[in-house]
Amino acid sequence: MSWSPTTSHWGAHRARAATGGTVEVTGHPDDPAPADLLRNADAVAHPTRVRAPAVRRGWLEGGGVRGSDEFVEVGWDTALDLVAEQLRRTPNEAVFAGSYGWASAGRFHHAQSQLRRFLNTIGGCTTSRNTYSTGTSEVLLPHLVGDADIVMRHCDTWDTVREHTDLVVAFGGLSAKNLSVTPGGLTRHSSAVAVGSLTGSGVELAVISPLADDGPPGARWYPVTPATDVALMLGLAHTLLAEDLHDREFLTTRCTGFDVFAEYLRGMRDGVAKTADWAAGICGLPADDIRALARRMAAGRTLVTVSWSLQRIRHGEQPVWAGLALAAMLGQIGLPGGGFAHGYGSMGDIGEAGPLRQLPTLPQGRNPVSSFIPVAKVADMLLHPGQEYDYDGQRRTFPEIRLVYWAGGNPFHHHQDLNRLRRAFAVPETIVVHEPHWTATARHADIVLPVTTTLEREDIGAGRRDTHLTAMHRILDPVGQARDDHDIFLGLAERLGTAEEFTEGRSKRQWLEHLYSRWRADLAAEGHDLPEFAEFWAAGQLRMPATPPRRPLAAFRRGEPLATPSGRIELFSETIAGFGYPDCPGHPTWLAPEISDRWPLRLIAHQPRTRLHSQGDVGSLSQESKVEGREPVRINPRDAAERGIAEGDVVRLFNDRGACLAGARLCDDVSPGVVVLATGAWFDPLEDPAQPGGTLCVHGNPNVLTADVPTSSLSQGCSGQQALVQVERQHGEAPPLRYLAPPRILGGDEQSVEA
Template sequence: MSTKNSPPGTLSPQLSRRHFLQASSALVALPFFTTPGHAASESVEPVAQEKGTERVVHTCSTFDCGGKCDIRAHVQDGVVTRISTRPDDALDPQMPVMRACVRGRGYRKFVYHPDRLKYPMKRVGKRGEGKFERISWDEATTLIADKLKSITAKYGPASRYMHVGTATSGGTFSGNAMAQRLLNMTGGYLASYHSVSMGNTAAATPYTYGIAASGNSLDTLLDTKLVILWGHNPTETIFGHTNHFFQQMKQNGTRFIIVDPRYSDTVSSLADQWIPLLPTTDNALMDAMMYVIITEKLHDEAFIRRHTLGFDEDSMPAGVPENESLVAYLTGAKDGVRKTPEWAERITHVPAQTIRQLARDYANTKPAALIQGWGPQRHNCGERTARGSTLLATITGNVGIKGGWAAGYGGCANRKFCVGPEMPDNPVKAQISVMNWMQAADDASKVTPQDGLKGAEKLESNIRLLFSLAGNYLTNQNPDLRQAARLLEDESKIEFIVASDLFMTPSAKYADLLLPETSFMERWNIGETWGTGSYLVLSEKLIEPEFERRSDYQWLREVAAKLGIEKEFSQGRDEKAWIEHIWEQTRLAMPDENLPDFATLQKTRQHLFKSEPYIAFEDNIRDPENHPFPTPSGKIEIFSQRLYDMHHPEIPALSHYVPAHEGPEDPLSEKYPLQMITWKGKNRANSTQYANPWLQEVQTQKLWINPQDAEKRGIRQGDEVRIHNDRGVSIVPAEVTPRIIPGVVAMQAGAWWQPDAQGVDRGGCANVLSSARITALAKGNSHQTMLVEVAKA
């Protein structure tokens, strides 16, 4: 069988399913994907090589994935026949671009999947039934234009809402951005804030340091003696080029300790020690570590005296009552409870001696890096956990030094981005947290400044028109999604929903108008990295869309024409022209970076920023008089007066342990005794690529349960189990494994919701069980905090 005659979506003879799965296993075993003995190449590879009629194009995806790994698309006769990746010897060690991971290797099967949406469609059944009829693009864009006019005229522009859509957030140009541009040019819309991924820690970290970005570039850690990864799982999430540096550090002798309730692949590949704890008890472990460090005089006293506020009673701000300092809290001066390792053991289930040794190792190893992942901050105590890690880094003097890490948010301030398309101001000044959208759709009067409303005292209207572009949040990633489904089914609430996607996702079934989007292979973009990555990759249009698929920008441009603003909206640019414009504007904004012109970029394909090693807060520590921290005191604030003045029990001025709602100390645990957590797996980014059959075979959806908990419930390996609480039920097979600790169960995040006739989920979608409770400080998501019971189905 020749490749040329293979129908789209079939396996290429160059890459069978068996070989794909074998490659997947190899990628897990070798997280940073280099071959010993090959020298790094400093030269730029040719863009595309002609091999007969085949082009090999260096590109990247622009899905919600931060690696921007090196994809080599083999294009022949207008078809991508296979995907390879960069050669082993084409690595720039100063800013390594990752070889294609298991997701990257599977993109061709995803793009050519026969179940992709093909035509614009209008709903004909009830919302959620998934019944649609095909219509023309002219009908679709006319309907959108007419609804924009009529709903805006009736309720005002604040009735229009753009929902979270992250599946294109890896690129500088997206339908979401251009839809916002269109809405701003026609009166505005109700905007949202807060990142579901890391918004809680980004909101909490500035109360210690004044700003959120608190991470170094990873090349500053190569000589670090100890790294503590706290709820950080880069081997499975494949987080940019992180694994390259971590593996290099491992070879250099760095010791890795991993704190996580689950024995993840990161534990397997990196850890010298695994310390499991009960979810939501992180602050108790941190408190006990600080108790040991301070009572054994292992803290960096000179650093603390020079740079911090609130360590002890002598360093407290004026006017605060006594016994509010860190030392007073840890020694029980106010509440009579010393925060000893024995105290923490009862809460965390981590042995007291393990806590002592962890504290001593961290304090005595110079330098050391405590790097926190984003999983712990997705609990309703996540803001406290984020700040707790900054206090540990501070009292050990690991802030602002090479080889250390300031903890907290961990984003790197030296990253470079494209400027993006020009965005007119939004005339609607009110903003809601993304966690408020259901309230705003149900009864806008429920959304107050105390609940997260910004820029206004009240909302002018309920949400009446909703765009969900490149997003599966509505009824899949949304916490308590059954509540969301009930709201969406009520057509007296939101009157018109436009969804654009590649597949008939669970969220797409709730659209009134469903549009077939293009994949990254079918449009132009520029890929941008996450984490501490610092490079840009051209994502070229490789193939023409099949059937009647259009990019969001194409149909938005047609809507703009029917609203009479096409000229102003598009500025006469097609998609490629916008990418060229954005690149040239970025060149002007970064004159010192020597970015090539766009014509050259089409040959070089990528630009690596040759940044110097970056250490967060280095200037603040080196010269505090001329570089004070951007906090009210100009110092690192162990005690935050701003938080103290909020008088909120869940937002302590000192970040310390407070029992979490639906945590192990909640009375609800009598009814639902198991804490459930989720993790981001290697085979998909959130729910993107769930429909890829190759990647479903890479990792099947199961519930991890400890043998002790399984035995109590009569559950054996492979049994169908019923996971339930008051919010919902999900049935999946059981994975009985000691890789999850007793009292905790775990399931991979992002599986599609598949309710049966009784409403029971059969897809393993954890969000039928998760809570829509918002966090106290950031007004963010806490969907990792959920109590459940498990029984044999």
């Protein structure tokens, strides 16, 4: 059988059906570094696939417990009738559309767009704003530079950095593991090659992270104490100020509020000068090294970049703001290869040279309901309806949610304090979930509707800096009774009288042609001649027209104002100061992280190397990384020896929120006092009243340990990157894993269900 084109969030590739209902994959021929994540494609045929619509038995009978109940398989007509009836009886504001958008790289079968488009046809719903990945920065940066994309999307390419930059100072590192992934994927993974070659090109790299492998070989590692990057940034800034190495003209003509920030650096208000010696006592780096780095930064073209990980901790606004202030003091913002950027090393398309342009997009329609929450407040919303909270200068109120409709996401992967989330998921009257697999989210639902994966449907796909648009041919027949999200919503729309509005009279293939043709017409207006849909589909791909790079900060440097109140970079924001938030003052500030003698180790819960978030955890690449079937936890040999832990031991990580098991990997690349447990292991809770939170995740999901608290009152962003924990060897035989098999499922009896 011949290879067919498709794409994924980890890159464009070729695929074909194989024996046993599984699939073979190979990288795109133009890709210099195809992602290892392609190996997880065999998860498509895993026994955890949801084979038929299923309803939680306790929900049918008016009892039971979400997360531990058995399910009853039903026919599609019964399942859709049940969902339609729940939607019919639930006020629109009381319906929460809980999609999170990573389900498919396709532009049409984008679960969040499909869900919101459908719900908008029946009167709307409560939605979420921003992302778990960058929710803090998405709120903060508009106050500082007018538009978050200026420093997150319109950054210099790696070629520009190689040509013009003398020194890259990477707070949070430049982790190679993150460069495989981008929303919609990439045809060419150039960043993985570019980052690895920087040091050989003469560019110096200063990698500031508690993990040595957060940078490429040849970089200088600064093993900073976790959650103290802001103290280091302030120590660097004070050195620039004290030694008159700062650019006074740039700070005067292109920034506002530096005088306030300078007073803070000198300690004129709190009596504490933020010197290199002060910073050294907090961040764990020698003061002489801090002063030397500051002088090196001022001696040439320097790029200051802050990873997304640093804004996913308590007070996550501060490292972004302090990094911007540090770059402003150097006066190089807007110069090629210099200044400030946010996200190099955090995502595969940041620094790529591909065209940044609008892609074909499914319209969601208009939502008549104005109610929304910041995305990481879902548990608070469910647990505390009617409670007020702060958000970006507003005082908002949580709505009362009676029905949660989740399509395209796994909150039991990406949310924090999963024991608290379980309590929150017990509150709504009904939870409906679209899922290919029996994840923890599906197991905590009342009605589970099996959906196809990318390989089982047609679509068109591309990333926002991709070089190609891909015709995503269907590779496999749907597993079991799985249907596309679109078909499920069409079935519901037919029952609720909105089918015509939902489909606009188009079939799925006609929608693909429509989205492509509309996009093609927009590009024709720009002077680009692209093939008709049929020709594109037969070819399997087309090369995207080039677009001139946008460098908004270069225009700002030339005199074009920013969309801030002052038109300048706001090193002190009167707007934010006016909100009066103690956890987010009006200028970059050192706000000390939580410490505890009881929980002496700082857990870093970063993105995994072997899957995308929780996607593909049952795939071969992810499974091969496990230790005794558990997610691996990296620990410094010194910390392991103090606890009697040997390589390969099953260990228990715990704090006062929860506990999980993992497999020990001893690693010198991890600083003492730090343990690293990647996110994305499927939550596998064992009820145990003796454990913190009442359950033990026997598989190794770190979000049983992370706190469900916001970064600050300003953004209400996710703070799940770090947590304080203790680690010990597991005593006795470890409990068995259960996530690799479906829950108990009873044979369908539609008559009894309908009755």
